[in-house]
Amino acid sequence: MSILVNKDTKVIVQGFTGKEGTFHAEQCLAYGTKIVGGVTPNKGGQTHLGQPVFNTVSDAVKTTGATVSMIFVPPAFVGDAVMEAAEAGIELAVIITEGAPVKDMQMAKAHATKHGMKTLGPNCPGIITAEECKIGILPGMIFKKGKVGLISKSGTLTYEGANQVVKEGYGISTAVGIGGDPIIGLSYNQILPMFEADPETEAIVMIGEIGGDLEIQAAKLIKEQITKPVVAFIAGQTAPKGKTMGHAGAIVSGSAGTAKEKMEALEAAGVKVVVSPAEIGKAIAEVLAK
Amino acid sequence: MNIHEYQAKQIFAKYGVPVPKGIMVESVDAAVEAAKELGGPVWVVKAQIHAGGRGLGGGVKLAKTIEEVRELADEILGMTLVTHQTTAEGKLVQKLYIEDGADIKDEFYLSVVLDRKLEMPLIMASTEGGMNIEDVAENTPEKIITVPVDPAIGFQGFHGRQLAFGLGITDKAEQKKIISFAQKLFKLYMENDAEMIEINPLVRTGSGDFIALDGKMGFDNSALGRHPEIAAMRDLTEEDADEVEAAKYGLSYVALDGEIGCMVNGAGLAMGTMDTINYMGGTPANFLDVGGSANAETVAKGFEIILKNPKVKAIFVNIFGGIVRCDRIANGIIEATKITDINVPVIVRLDGTNAPEAAEILKNANISNLIVGDDLGDGAAKAVAAAKGE
Numbered sequence: 001m002s003i004l005v006n007k008d009t010k011v012i013v014q015g016f017t018g019k020e021g022t023f024h025a026e027q028c029l030a031y032g033t034k035i036v037g038g039v040t041p042n043k044g045g046q047t048h049l050g051q052p053v054f055n056t057v058s059d060a061v062k063t064t065g066a067t068v069s070m071i072f073v074p075p076a077f078v079g080d081a082v083m084e085a086a087e088a089g090i091e092l093a094v095i096i097t098e099g100a101p102v103k104d105m106q107m108a109k110a111h112a113t114k115h116g117m118k119t120l121g122p123n124c125p126g127i128i129t130a131e132e133c134k135i136g137i138l139p140g141m142i143f144k145k146g147k148v149g150l151i152s153k154s155g156t157l158t159y160e161g162a163n164q165v166v167k168e169g170y171g172i173s174t175a176v177g178i179g180g181d182p183i184i185g186l187s188y189n190q191i192l193p194m195f196e197a198d199p200e201t202e203a204i205v206m207i208g209e210i211g212g213d214l215e216i217q218a219a220k221l222i223k224e225q226i227t228k229p230v231v232a233f234i235a236g237q238t239a240p241k242g243k244t245m246g247h248a249g250a251i252v253s254g255s256a257g258t259a260k261e262k263m264e265a266l267e268a269a270g271v272k273v274v275v276s277p278a279e280i281g282k283a284i285a286e287v288l289a290k
Numbered sequence: 291m292n293i294h295e296y297q298a299k300q301i302f303a304k305y306g307v308p309v310p311k312g313i314m315v316e317s318v319d320a321a322v323e324a325a326k327e328l329g330g331p332v333w334v335v336k337a338q339i340h341a342g343g344r345g346l347g348g349g350v351k352l353a354k355t356i357e358e359v360r361e362l363a364d365e366i367l368g369m370t371l372v373t374h375q376t377t378a379e380g381k382l383v384q385k386l387y388i389e390d391g392a393d394i395k396d397e398f399y400l401s402v403v404l405d406r407k408l409e410m411p412l413i414m415a416s417t418e419g420g421m422n423i424e425d426v427a428e429n430t431p432e433k434i435i436t437v438p439v440d441p442a443i444g445f446q447g448f449h450g451r452q453l454a455f456g457l458g459i460t461d462k463a464e465q466k467k468i469i470s471f472a473q474k475l476f477k478l479y480m481e482n483d484a485e486m487i488e489i490n491p492l493v494r495t496g497s498g499d500f501i502a503l504d505g506k507m508g509f510d511n512s513a514l515g516r517h518p519e520i521a522a523m524r525d526l527t528e529e530d531a532d533e534v535e536a537a538k539y540g541l542s543y544v545a546l547d548g549e550i551g552c553m554v555n556g557a558g559l560a561m562g563t564m565d566t567i568n569y570m571g572g573t574p575a576n577f578l579d580v581g582g583s584a585n586a587e588t589v590a591k592g593f594e595i596i597l598k599n600p601k602v603k604a605i606f607v608n609i610f611g612g613i614v615r616c617d618r619i620a621n622g623i624i625e626a627t628k629i630t631d632i633n634v635p636v637i638v639r640l641d642g643t644n645a646p647e648a649a650e651i652l653k654n655a656n657i658s659n660l661i662v663g664d665d666l667g668d669g670a671a672k673a674v675a676a677a678k679g680e
Binding site for chain 2: 154
């Protein structure tokens with residue numbers, strides 16, 4: 001068991017033959033991900049990395065039975081690609097591309113929801129079920145199989161957290177990068193209940209950051225629904241107000257979206273909140289030893 | 291990206307949103323010429339900087355004669371304006387907007403922003419125009435009307451009615467005018483990929499017209515590629531020079547006021563590194579995300595930008611190598627230390643793929659001021675100690 005993806009998940013790549021798409025699709029294939037094809041308009045009929053290329057997502061889905069799409073198209077085309085995937089019957093779109101216009105994501109996410117398609121990202125490292133399936137740009141070798149679920153807005157903090165968990169002698173069930181844009185797909189409140197229901201996951205690492213209020217909403221949900229121990233870190237305690245900190249969504253606007261309010265809300269919900277990401281591994285060891 | 295008031299008003303005018311007549315000038319003589327062209331009888335002389343609170347800071351003043359326009363232009367142009375939205379150093383006024391005075395009956399507030407929770411634009415309005423809207427939200431939240439508009443259906447009549455009735459506008463002709471005003475504003479918000487528009491105040495004149503007396507606009511940086519005419523409005527002199535320089539090299543940089551320079555890959559880890567330094571009793575000098583590749587060139591540029599800050603007493607390079615292997619990054623760092631003159635201790639922590647090989651490379655490089663950190667906590671502790679001269 002795991003969440004969202006496993007060794008049987010069939011994946012296509014939108015933007016398959018581009019530089020990034022090619023490099024990372026190759027890495028995913030090497031990890032064992034079932035990449036069954038890809039889409040690049042006007043290259044339909046060709047073979048790339050040993051897999052068929054299609055002109056449209058619809059063709060790819062009909063021929064391969066893929067349920068997940070990994071999206072690497074350039075930023076200006078992300079909205080279009082997501083909406084195409086939704087109409088073609090894809091169940092989950094993992095959007096890796098950074099820099100998609102916010103307006104496009106508003107439209108695309110609303111359209112995806114209408115068609116029952118889940119989205120991850122944009123501007124996220126992807127998702128990995130350890131030793132089964134990697135979709136995105138995460139370094140696979142860090143994620144040893146185990147019983148800790150991880151959800152994070154930040155790519156490198158996902159790796160940092162997973163690495164510490166592994167160094168403590170534990171492992172990862174599934175790690176999900178949700179991205180740090182102002183509008184993102186699946187977030188804490190959709191993923192946390194999946195980890196709660198997953199028998200393989202025994203504890204959860206949740207990594208958030210300044211900006212927006214998704215972590216506050218998560219605190220509420222954790223209090224009401226999550227019985228498994230949660231360790232959380234919120235990045236940006238020392239970030240100045242009104243400045244965008246790398247991620248487009250990581251900004252304290254006025255007095256809203258501070259790390260302090262998020263940490264307090266999570267603590268009040270019974271979450272073990274660490275002040276430094278260097279403490280994630282130790283905190284997981286503590287909650288699992290109980 | 292933010293633009294000036296005069297530029298926002300150009301966009302407003304293009305969409306038929308009523309604005310007073312005005313002319314942007316960069317000299318006192320041009321200000322006088324502009325005032326003559328506008329004709330009067332009263333003019334407003336307005337400092338053009340990218341920050342709110344200009345009026346309170348003395349950057350917006352009323353002139354009743356051409357001679358007063360000259361005096362005020364001379365006073366405001368070249369002054370350093372400090373407002374609640376600028377840094378303590380303030381901003382140098384290089385441009386003025388000379389505008390027709392308006393016959394103000396009431397002041398309202400109107401803005402369009404992205405509501406991240408609803409994932410759609412939100413129109414906010416209030417009868418408390420001219421005030422700091424955050425104060426209004428804090429003290430009298432009932433005086434703020436919020437109307438979310440789903441872009442899939444666009445601005446409908448009912449959105450407009452919610453605004454008009456919410457603002458207590460009862461005259462039918464005035465209702466029509468304010469609804470049309472908001473509708474045009476929403477259209478320009480969507481069509482230009484704006485991040486926010488704020489009009490404070492929006493005034494009702496004695497004759498029952500609604501005019502944007504101020505205008506503030508920010509845009510989604512990710513969408514500027516499809517709006518070259520807006521991208522051309524960027525005023526680099528209004529932005530932090532180091533941030534602009536860093537961005538040229540794909541680095542994301544924000545200056546802080548501490549002593550430990552930070553160079554990190556990934557925004558989340560970069561913030562987490564600052565937080566860790568703080569937790570260990572040190573003070574971060576900056577946020578710097580070198581991005582995914584972290585090669586010799588970007589690392590060298592990072593050192594250069596960090597070292598421009600004379601307060602920096604140590605640099606903590608914290609890289610988690612994933613797809614990019616740590617041994618490669620280690621070589622990049624060594625290369626970078628050769629091309630940059632670094633006079634402070636550099637603590638390097640490389641973790642992830644091929645981390646042991648990387649540590650070996652760094653140790654064998656024999657660079658006197660380079661200290662290897664074993665993990666995030668260890669690296670941060672060593673950086674804090676080094677900054678204290680320990």
